[in-house]
Amino acid sequence: MASSRPRIFEGLRELPVVGRALDWGLGASAASRETERAGSRIAGLKVTESVCPYCAVGCGQLVYTRDGELVDIEGNPRSPINQGTLCPKGAASRQLIQQPGRLTKVRYRRPYGTDWEELDLEQAMDMIAERMIAAREEHWEERDEQGWKVDRTLGFAHLGGATLDNEENYLLKKLYTAMGAIQIENQARI
């Protein structure tokens, strides 16, 4: 049977001074004067409920932002799954968003090229759609070698899905199937 810890957390969050020590359930006496003066580190921040992107346990996360900028990500104490806790990966997930190598532009490598180039997003989307259409047309099979009706293309394939949202996988499968593409796979088989 689970404990009633989330309720204690909720109560603490309503106190005027919410320090880390209080969040950890150490009680009011654990907060120093310094802490009381500094006030809550999360005061004035917008909080959005989210879910950890790593393993499949599905821990609740609270995403703190100020003026649209990410400040931190914590475990959601209300979640009956993780009750405020996170593992090292979940606790580091702010760095996933703000990692030093985060991409913000499309990188393009032309055939036989030796370095990346930058590419406009809309242009990249045009080029990708053209290539998918061309692969579909060039490799269209109404019947396969044995004469079986197949109505498909083996010209292009897809990998990935286990890190995406269900809505995204749904539209991917819908579009690919309508295009006749069948080599659609994700991490579920590895």
Place this chain on the structure above:
Amino acid sequence: MWIQGSSLVEAHPVGSRWALKARERGAKIIHVDPHYSRTSAISDLYVPIRAGSDIAFLGGLIRHIIETESYFREYVVNYTNAATIVNADYRGPEELEGVFSGFDPESGTYDRSSWMYEGGEVAAAAGQREHSTQAFSDRTGAGMMVGNVRSDPTLQDPRCIFQIMKRHYARYTPEMVERVCGVSKEQFLEVAETLIANSGRERTTMLSYAVGWTQHSCGVQMIRAGTIVQLLLGNIGRPGGGIMAMRGHASIQGSSDIPTLYEILPGYLPMPRGRDGDLTLHDYVEGGGSKRGWWSHFDNYAVSLLKAWFGDAATPENDFGFGWLPKITGNHSHYPTMLRALDGKLDGLLVMGQNPAVGGINSGLQRRALASLKWLVVRDLADLETAHFWKDSPEVRSGELRPEDVGTEVFLMPAASHVEKAGHFTNTQRLLQWRDKALDPPGDARSELHFVHHVAKRVMAHYADSEDPKDWPLRNLHWPYAEHGPEREPDAEEVLREINGYDLETGALVDGFAQLKADGTTSSGCWIYSGCFADGVNQTRRRDPGDLDAPGGYVSPEWGWAWPANRRILYNRASADPSGKPWSERKRYVWWDSEQERWTGYDVPDFPVGKRPDYVAPDDAEGMDAISGDDPFIMMADGRAWLYSPSGLLDGPLPTHYEPYESPVPNELYPKMGANPVAITWAHAANPITAPDDERFPHVASTFRLTEHHTAGPMSRNLPWLAELQPEMFFEIDPQLAAERGIEDGGWMTVTSARGEIEGRASVTSRVRPLKMGDRVVHQICMPWHWGTFASSAQGVTGDAANDLIAISGDPNVSIQESKAFRCDVRAGRRNRESTERQAGTQHAAGDHPPEEPRKLGQTDQADFRGER
């Protein structure tokens, strides 16, 4: 709690918090694993086992439970198929030296007709022969007719499943377990007695497995063997029991339910198969549906999906567009697709949030396959090995590939993270949880929803005026999604509503799959998710944990939404006895309320809510009427859990011990049959498998996860905190082998296999130990697999990829590779070469057969692998 084939603490750290909570309350934890990990450290009993020998161990448990009459008899007789009588023609591996009746060595496959129940039959499944994955009707048992099936509730008939099982496992004695698995008789018996003592009316045991079981050439049968133990002990459908399949990604469950997978459509409907002549919706429904049990509703779900996809264009007159769907004809999964790419037969590949250059098996082969594509689209948060293979990879460093010779055009697209878009994940317990968007993605980073929506619009515009019949699906694709904001982002909730489904006559959202119809008046993008928008409310966004201290409060039914129908424990009718009363007050969960005349409890009953426990289905009943009031397993045509699987599996109705493909020891139980004879192989110069008598690779290797890293690494290796916590690739090796090879703790060592060679630091430790099996000693080397050779910033860490060592192979049922047991050798020092090419044959050698038509181990030309030295 029984953990085997899983390292819960390393791979699912916060999930393991509940194991610790249970332990505080007196539960015992057993961990059976080749490698001592943090999971073993929290266990009361850690049992080292030889990698890949689990079925021998599990078969030993089954035998022990039967021989000591420790099974939960009332559960077994009433809720499983133990009493059912099997066809007189059935013969098992005890009689046929390691194979079941129906084995054809020519094709390496089984004719499964003799496995059927007496009086049962499998509905003909069109085009079944040519597919490596089994017919849907077989997989679900849906096509089975059970009208005249006989049973013997006394379990005495020699042809009843209970007696067949008893004979099948008679030789899986504790002594045999010791010889095959390297587990001492004393430890084995301690596990068996602990499981028995903690199961039954008053107690339940939970089993947790993960890829330590799935990634084997008989992985599905390992899971089946665990299931049989749980059913014999009465642990399924009950609180504190069950089987927790611990899945490895945030929404790997969701991406199976709503699949980016080749052989299924949303909600586990099968992809249509190619055949001679036209396949009609009627044929499809006949092949996939069932006359009995829940799958009798198959047509409602298929038609509602077609309505969601083709809208008004889908009509009864045109079979709702069914005939235009593409058809599969063979194995089109990840590995054959990459083998086709390697052979120059694939133009393009789109990769989203996956890193096959490190996470794909035989990663050197995967990287070479990428170099053979015309174009590649990679969507991720930062640059990674899969996008970067042409610029910097082991093959580029060795000079095997030169950027100026690689013709692949690469688009690396910046993706939005989980907090920069709205949508939902499905966790490992089928729980759908919505995420609100917290902030905008940076620069040109976009969600995959944005990507697919705007690509779809371009593709549909291209075909808008086409008169070619093949373009019908694109001309008529129902794509109504509104765009929002300056980035023209589609609304994920609008997509979720489509998944939930509509009553098309009123335009209202349906409240669940019970409302779906086959006449074209309803739509639903994934029937099992129907109800996630019940009452017009996004149920997945609910965030009320409820009163956790109330009776049954731990269920938290208003936190998110679980498929199907918000049920948290499947088959929970089995938590009550045949008369509908809880097996015990302590373990009450769902029960029959005789005053209200309905099923009730802490969870949504997984049973028709008004069906009385004493209802007896008439012999000629169809649909759900054919399920009696004491048959809890409603997805099966006979309402029973299957100890013995008369249809559904390609490699036998009962789990049988086979050695891994690459085992250094013969099969003690079936000397004539080394590995699973129907396991899949791909004969390709770039994918060699080590033959049993090859002495170059004498040791067993296995892989594991670490808490601080995630899968192939892009989500963790580049994060400063995590990179600092686990900076380097390493190998765990036992002190005896290390001393023999001059390998020092903390020093460099190299591991080689037939596919490649990788280096890392040696961790000389008794966490792995030499296993004594009779007069033979087997050494095991265990390694994490999170490293790759590229970091997206100076703060990231790199290392060699364990998957460079492993061969592409396949379980016959699901095409998953055997990566948890393979052969290797070790030596002190660093590797000689960057490239895997020398081991793996030449880059351009073509395969011996089309990749989509894999071989089977048991075919005569694969005799090497059957242990016939």
